[in-house]
Amino acid sequence: MAIEAGNTRAVWIETFGGPEVVQVKALPVPAPASDEVVVRVAVASINPVDWKTAEGKYPPMGADKLPFVLGRDLAGTIETVGSESGEWAVGDRVCAFIGPDRGAQGERVVVRTSELAKVPDGVDIEVAGALPLAAMTAWQGLFDHGGLEAGQRVLIHGGAGGVGHLAVQFARWKGATVFATASERDLDFVRALGADTAIDYAKQRFEDIATDLDMVFDTQGGETQARSFPTLRKGGILVSTLEPDEKKAAEFGIRTVPRWHADPDAAELEQVLGLIADGQVRVEIAKRFPLDDIREAQRFAREEHPRGKVLLDLAE
Incomplete structure (x- = not known):
């Protein structure tokens, strides 16, 4: 992928489509507004929303928004601060989940101070x-959506994935009884994360194991969601990142x-960072x-069903 002359590079799309539309492009270094900072990005995540966005399947980023930079989350150090950036200073180590109006997969990214979490x-x-x-x-x-409490029973599908392996640990930390589906190769991994019961989705029927x-x-x-309804007690709740079958x-x-999408929430993100710092x-x-x-x-990230997260390295 050829790079034009410029000051900073980013993952860029000009039209919707498959992997062929994704390019690396040189762009001017952004300047922060008064309540923003510019982060020199060390790493950014690769998430399913990236290829859905590139394919035009993420409604908040329609054709009227093209062209734009992909990516929603990042970590790095603050390089420039706006005039009203408050407590934030150049050199602070930070991470952020940013709004869809800006892309995170770039060497330098504008982040609102309300989105910043200190690492x-x-x-x-x-x-x-x-x-x-x-x-x-x-x-x-x-x-926030499911209201999970200590002592409750929860089934987490895809317990070894990027979202799933965190969900297993959060549910364990809360004090829930955790069932999780995973591939055979990941069963021990999911148990080590805190799942009380790890279920091989290819060889076992989760609905026969995770009940009430x-x-x-x-x-x-799809079929996984449809098969999940009988596992819930009457009055139980299905929380899905995909459209639930209401009927x-x-x-x-x-x-x-x-159907919901996660929202940037710096306070919640800092709470999770605290759990990581504490080794939980x-x-x-x-x-x-x-x-x-x-x-x-x-x-x-899309085809290999990786264990955990895939990262894009943007450090110079």
């Missing part, structure tokens, strides 16, 4: 960069949450890719 001492910057979107999806799904549940956390949809839920007396939660890094290998990074 505690002892937390690696790559861990912080892998965390924001996946952590907020898991945290908000389990607690208070919650199902679903990132799979089927009603048949089983199950509550659902309308860990982030699994599957693989890191250099910026110029963005297409291969997306392919790997």
Whole structure:
């Protein structure tokens, strides 16, 4: 991918499509508004929303927004501060889950101060960069939307994935009884994260093992979601990152949450960072890719079903 002359590089799309539309482009170094900072990015995450956005399947980023930079979360150090940036200073180690109006997969990214979370001492910057979107999806799904409490029973689908492996740990930390589905190779990993019962989704019927549940956390949809309804007690809740089948839920007396997307929340993100600093939660890094290998990074994350998170390395 050829690079034009410029000051900073970023993952760029000018039209919707497959991996071929994703390029690395040189752009002017951004300047922060008064309540913003510019972060020199060390690492950014590769998330499913990236290729969905590139394909034109993420409604907030329609054709009227093209062209734009991809990516929603990052970690690095503050390089420039706005005039009203408050407590934030050049050199601070930070991470952020940013709004869809800006892209995180660039060497320098504008971040609103309201989105910033300080990376505690002892937390690696790559861990912080892998965390924001996946952590907020898991945290908000389990607690804000699902209301998970200690002593409840929860089934987490995809327990070894980027979102799932965090959801397993958050549910364990809360004091829930945790069931999690995973591939055979990941069963021990999911147990080590805190799952009370790890279920091989290829060889076992999860609905025969996880029963009388208070919650199902679903990132799979389709047949997996349909088979999940009978596992819930009457009045239980299915929280899905995909559109829930309201008719089927009603048949089983199950509550659902309308389709939702995780929102940036610096306070919640800092709480998760605190759990990592205390050793109560860990982030699994599957693989890191250099910026110029963005297409291969997306392919790997999409097709290889990696354990944990995939990162894009933007450090100079």
